[in-house]
Amino acid sequence: MGAVSSKEAVHENMVAAVLLGQIAKDDYLARAHKALTELEVGEPPSFAAQPWMEFYNVHLMLVPGPQPLEHGMVRLSDGTWYIAVKTDLGTAINGDMFDWWFRHCTGDERFKWLHPRDHKSGDWNPQFYAAQPEDRPRGYYVHHSHKTSEYIGGRTVSFQMEYDRPSKFFNVAKFAEAGVTAVVCGRLHILETLGLAGIAHVVHMVRVVNGRSELRTRIYLGDFNKVRLAGGVL
């Protein structure tokens, strides 16, 4: 058998698509893989640190109109990072659908669709499965934790995302007025040899602007909180 060069090699995510000669409609892994390979992400835009970027000002996301930095990242004076990502979801995806995804992203296979290259594994805490998929109401993931293994920043890290209720950060009574259709937020923890530690706050907000859904993601990286010790020295 002859050696296969890297150009000829087929990525494992695309095997079925190559055999079929096309990407099947329900081959979500291949579709996501194709979308990922076609995407070109440049360097994050730089911006000066400003007070509204602090985590305690997260509620300002409800103010109509775009914030001065919707897509980029800034190191704040206290050492934390403000990371902002804006995604145009178009007219095909709405807030209900976005919320639904978090209730149905179960198991490694579906988690890999989200990022076919960097996602290794991901699953919910056992209590999450107490309700059948069709019986999980909106916001069901709140107070559940999603344990993942991902390749980020050049190394594989184990995360634990613990979802929280939006009312902890926002005045939910103003959602309709602000055109907000979904908010998914939580605390991102990292699992390391020394134990479990919170390292970031994450907020996903979907709102309707000119008939299109836009997803605004904010990550406040650096707010440290050790939750559990793992029997180490520290």
Added chain:
Amino acid sequence: MLGVYFNLVYRASSTLLLLSFPSFQVDDNSILPLWCINSLGNSKLSRFTKNPRSLAVGLWRHTVEEMHCLKSFLPDFYTAETMRLRALKPFELRAAEGTDAGGGVGGDGIEYFQDNPMFGKSGGAGGFQKPKGY
């Protein structure tokens, strides 16, 4: 280098603290109580060393890619999965909830008990009548 230095100072100071105040030992496996670890972890020095620019850029890039991938398959997956789950649900439960499209007689004379995209809602708005002999 700065990280190694910080680690050495951190370990030395925590050991000294334990020797000075034995009550700081909160359980059998730890030297420092959580509040002390969290104070040190939230210091500016710790934030700058533990969260380098490479990690922040990695997270930003990862999130951009994640949401782009999600956009590529979510509408189709949502449609297919909701239909699949609905079909799996017991017939009586769907009828009781009023979520069933209702049964009815199709153009081919066959009585359909479940949703059929060919015939749409044949049982009225959310209504369901149990067919004879079912």
